[in-house]
Amino acid sequence: EAGVAQSPRYKIIEKRQSVAFWCNPISGHATLYWYQQILGQGPKLLIQFQNNGVVDDSQLPKDRFSAERLKGVDSTLKIQPAKLEDSAVYLCASSLQTGGVRKSTDTQYFGPGTRLTVL
Protein backbone atom coordinates (compact mmCIF):
# COMPACT_ATOMS: atom_id res chain seq x y z
CA GLU A 1 0.00 0.00 0.00
CA ALA A 2 1.43 3.34 -1.04
CA GLY A 3 1.87 5.91 1.69
CA VAL A 4 1.02 9.58 1.80
CA ALA A 5 2.82 11.46 -0.95
CA GLN A 6 3.91 15.07 -0.72
CA SER A 7 5.73 17.44 -3.00
CA PRO A 8 7.97 19.27 -3.17
CA ARG A 9 10.21 17.91 -0.43
CA TYR A 10 12.11 21.16 -0.04
CA LYS A 11 11.34 24.75 -0.94
CA ILE A 12 13.25 27.95 -0.39
CA ILE A 13 11.53 31.26 -1.06
CA GLU A 14 11.89 34.87 -0.10
CA LYS A 15 9.43 36.58 2.21
CA ARG A 16 6.34 37.95 0.52
CA GLN A 17 6.52 35.30 -2.20
CA SER A 18 3.87 32.62 -2.56
CA VAL A 19 4.27 28.86 -2.35
CA ALA A 20 2.07 25.80 -2.76
CA PHE A 21 2.36 22.28 -1.41
CA TRP A 22 0.65 19.19 -2.73
CA CYS A 23 -0.51 16.06 -0.91
CA ASN A 24 -1.93 12.76 -2.11
CA PRO A 25 -3.34 10.69 0.76
CA ILE A 26 -3.47 6.93 1.12
CA SER A 27 -6.09 5.50 -1.22
CA GLY A 28 -9.47 5.25 0.46
CA HIS A 29 -8.65 7.57 3.32
CA ALA A 30 -11.49 10.01 3.82
CA THR A 31 -9.73 12.37 6.17
CA LEU A 32 -6.77 14.56 5.31
CA TYR A 33 -4.81 16.83 7.62
CA TRP A 34 -2.24 19.55 7.15
CA TYR A 35 0.16 20.24 10.00
CA GLN A 36 2.87 22.80 10.54
CA GLN A 37 5.88 21.65 12.54
CA ILE A 38 8.33 24.28 13.62
CA LEU A 39 11.73 23.03 14.70
CA GLY A 40 11.65 21.73 18.27
CA GLN A 41 7.86 21.69 18.48
CA GLY A 42 5.15 19.15 17.95
CA PRO A 43 2.97 19.24 14.85
CA LYS A 44 0.26 21.91 14.92
CA LEU A 45 -2.94 21.18 13.05
CA LEU A 46 -3.72 23.76 10.37
CA ILE A 47 -6.71 22.22 8.67
CA GLN A 48 -8.63 18.96 8.58
CA PHE A 49 -10.76 17.77 5.67
CA GLN A 50 -13.37 15.03 5.70
CA ASN A 51 -13.70 14.07 2.04
CA ASN A 52 -13.86 17.52 0.40
CA GLY A 53 -15.38 19.37 3.34
CA VAL A 54 -13.52 21.30 6.03
CA VAL A 55 -13.89 19.87 9.53
CA ASP A 56 -11.54 22.20 11.40
CA ASP A 57 -9.54 25.18 10.19
CA SER A 58 -9.52 27.13 13.44
CA GLN A 59 -5.73 27.39 13.53
CA LEU A 60 -5.23 28.23 9.88
CA PRO A 61 -4.01 31.83 9.42
CA LYS A 62 -6.62 32.59 6.83
CA ASP A 63 -5.19 35.95 5.85
CA ARG A 64 -2.28 34.17 4.19
CA PHE A 65 -2.94 30.43 4.18
CA SER A 66 -5.48 28.59 2.08
CA ALA A 67 -6.14 24.94 1.42
CA GLU A 68 -8.44 22.96 -0.78
CA ARG A 69 -9.40 19.37 -1.48
CA LEU A 70 -11.71 19.76 -4.43
CA LYS A 71 -12.38 16.15 -5.39
CA GLY A 72 -11.96 14.65 -1.95
CA VAL A 73 -8.59 13.13 -2.76
CA ASP A 74 -5.55 15.33 -3.40
CA SER A 75 -5.06 18.55 -1.50
CA THR A 76 -3.04 21.70 -1.88
CA LEU A 77 -1.91 24.14 0.80
CA LYS A 78 -0.91 27.63 -0.25
CA ILE A 79 0.83 30.45 1.53
CA GLN A 80 0.60 33.95 0.10
CA PRO A 81 2.49 36.03 1.05
CA ALA A 82 5.02 34.08 3.07
CA LYS A 83 6.61 35.42 6.23
CA LEU A 84 9.85 34.47 7.92
CA GLU A 85 7.95 32.71 10.71
CA ASP A 86 6.37 30.34 8.18
CA SER A 87 9.67 28.49 7.96
CA ALA A 88 8.74 24.98 9.07
CA VAL A 89 8.02 21.47 7.88
CA TYR A 90 4.53 21.10 6.47
CA LEU A 91 3.19 17.63 7.08
CA CYS A 92 0.23 16.04 5.40
CA ALA A 93 -1.48 13.08 7.05
CA SER A 94 -4.48 10.95 6.26
CA SER A 95 -6.71 8.57 8.16
CA LEU A 96 -9.44 6.16 7.19
CA GLN A 97 -12.00 8.10 9.16
CA THR A 98 -12.25 10.40 12.09
CA GLY A 99 -14.60 11.58 14.74
CA GLY A 100 -14.85 8.22 16.32
CA VAL A 101 -13.64 7.32 19.74
CA ARG A 102 -11.61 4.22 20.42
CA LYS A 103 -11.07 3.61 16.77
CA SER A 104 -7.79 2.59 15.28
CA THR A 105 -9.19 4.00 12.04
CA ASP A 106 -8.52 7.42 13.51
CA THR A 107 -4.83 6.66 13.20
CA GLN A 108 -3.05 9.21 11.08
CA TYR A 109 -0.36 8.27 8.62
CA PHE A 110 2.06 11.03 7.80
CA GLY A 111 3.75 11.89 4.56
CA PRO A 112 7.46 12.79 4.36
CA GLY A 113 6.75 16.51 4.70
CA THR A 114 7.83 19.63 2.85
CA ARG A 115 10.59 21.65 4.44
CA LEU A 116 9.96 25.34 3.77
CA THR A 117 12.62 27.98 4.31
CA VAL A 118 11.58 31.61 4.02
CA LEU A 119 14.48 34.04 3.63
Add this chain to the structure above:
Amino acid sequence: QKEVEQNSGPLSVPEGAIASLNCTYSDRGSQSFFWYRQYSGKSPELIMFIYSNGDKEDGRFTAQLNKASQYVSLLIRDSQPSDSATYLCAGNKLIFGAGTRLAVHP
Protein backbone atom coordinates in the same frame (compact mmCIF):
# COMPACT_ATOMS: atom_id res chain seq x y z
CA GLN B 1 -1.58 25.55 30.38
CA LYS B 2 -0.88 23.60 27.24
CA GLU B 3 -3.42 20.94 26.43
CA VAL B 4 -0.80 18.22 26.04
CA GLU B 5 2.47 18.53 27.91
CA GLN B 6 5.63 16.51 27.68
CA ASN B 7 9.06 16.92 29.19
CA SER B 8 11.29 17.95 26.30
CA GLY B 9 14.25 15.96 27.62
CA PRO B 10 16.62 14.73 26.54
CA LEU B 11 15.97 11.55 28.45
CA SER B 12 19.17 9.56 28.44
CA VAL B 13 19.10 5.84 29.23
CA PRO B 14 21.67 3.08 28.82
CA GLU B 15 21.12 0.32 26.30
CA GLY B 16 18.96 -2.45 27.73
CA ALA B 17 17.26 -0.23 30.31
CA ILE B 18 13.61 0.76 30.50
CA ALA B 19 12.79 4.20 29.11
CA SER B 20 9.74 5.89 30.62
CA LEU B 21 8.09 8.72 28.71
CA ASN B 22 5.25 10.71 30.20
CA CYS B 23 2.51 12.95 28.89
CA THR B 24 -0.17 14.92 30.76
CA TYR B 25 -3.29 16.40 29.25
CA SER B 26 -5.80 18.97 30.37
CA ASP B 27 -8.90 18.11 28.34
CA ARG B 28 -10.93 15.44 30.10
CA GLY B 29 -12.87 15.01 26.86
CA SER B 30 -9.87 13.37 25.21
CA GLN B 31 -10.50 9.66 25.14
CA SER B 32 -7.86 8.22 22.85
CA PHE B 33 -4.16 8.80 22.84
CA PHE B 34 -1.47 8.10 20.34
CA TRP B 35 2.27 7.75 20.69
CA TYR B 36 4.37 8.63 17.67
CA ARG B 37 8.08 8.25 17.14
CA GLN B 38 9.89 10.86 15.06
CA TYR B 39 13.46 10.41 13.96
CA SER B 40 15.40 13.57 13.24
CA GLY B 41 14.44 14.94 9.85
CA LYS B 42 11.68 12.38 9.36
CA SER B 43 7.91 12.45 9.77
CA PRO B 44 6.10 10.96 12.77
CA GLU B 45 5.24 7.28 12.70
CA LEU B 46 2.65 5.64 14.92
CA ILE B 47 3.86 3.34 17.70
CA MET B 48 0.70 2.74 19.71
CA PHE B 49 -2.72 4.04 20.53
CA ILE B 50 -4.65 3.53 23.76
CA TYR B 51 -8.15 4.42 24.88
CA SER B 52 -8.84 2.30 27.95
CA ASN B 53 -7.51 2.88 31.42
CA GLY B 54 -4.66 0.57 32.23
CA ASP B 55 -1.86 -0.91 30.18
CA LYS B 56 -1.55 -1.94 26.57
CA GLU B 57 1.47 -3.92 25.47
CA ASP B 58 2.95 -4.38 22.03
CA GLY B 59 6.35 -6.02 21.90
CA ARG B 60 8.84 -3.90 23.80
CA PHE B 61 6.36 -1.03 24.13
CA THR B 62 3.74 -0.56 26.84
CA ALA B 63 1.34 2.35 26.89
CA GLN B 64 -0.37 3.28 30.13
CA LEU B 65 -3.40 5.50 30.49
CA ASN B 66 -4.76 6.97 33.72
CA LYS B 67 -7.80 9.11 32.96
CA ALA B 68 -8.38 10.10 36.59
CA SER B 69 -4.90 11.60 36.81
CA GLN B 70 -4.91 12.70 33.17
CA TYR B 71 -1.66 11.19 32.13
CA VAL B 72 -0.49 8.72 29.57
CA SER B 73 2.91 7.12 29.46
CA LEU B 74 5.02 4.97 27.20
CA LEU B 75 7.50 2.42 28.49
CA ILE B 76 10.18 1.02 26.24
CA ARG B 77 11.79 -2.13 27.56
CA ASP B 78 15.25 -3.28 26.54
CA SER B 79 15.99 0.11 25.00
CA GLN B 80 18.15 0.07 21.90
CA PRO B 81 20.22 2.84 20.31
CA SER B 82 17.78 2.65 17.39
CA ASP B 83 15.04 3.84 19.77
CA SER B 84 16.80 7.21 20.00
CA ALA B 85 14.23 9.66 18.63
CA THR B 86 11.62 12.18 19.70
CA TYR B 87 8.42 10.66 21.05
CA LEU B 88 5.22 12.62 20.50
CA CYS B 89 2.03 12.19 22.48
CA ALA B 90 -1.29 13.19 20.91
CA GLY B 91 -4.91 13.07 21.95
CA ASN B 92 -7.80 12.25 19.65
CA LYS B 93 -8.48 15.97 19.32
CA LEU B 94 -5.35 16.20 17.20
CA ILE B 95 -3.31 18.19 19.65
CA PHE B 96 0.29 17.09 19.93
CA GLY B 97 2.75 17.61 22.72
CA ALA B 98 6.13 19.10 21.91
CA GLY B 99 7.73 15.69 22.25
CA THR B 100 10.38 14.11 24.46
CA ARG B 101 13.79 13.42 23.01
CA LEU B 102 15.11 10.01 23.99
CA ALA B 103 18.79 9.12 23.73
CA VAL B 104 19.81 5.50 24.27
CA HIS B 105 23.55 5.16 24.71
CA PRO B 106 25.51 1.91 24.28
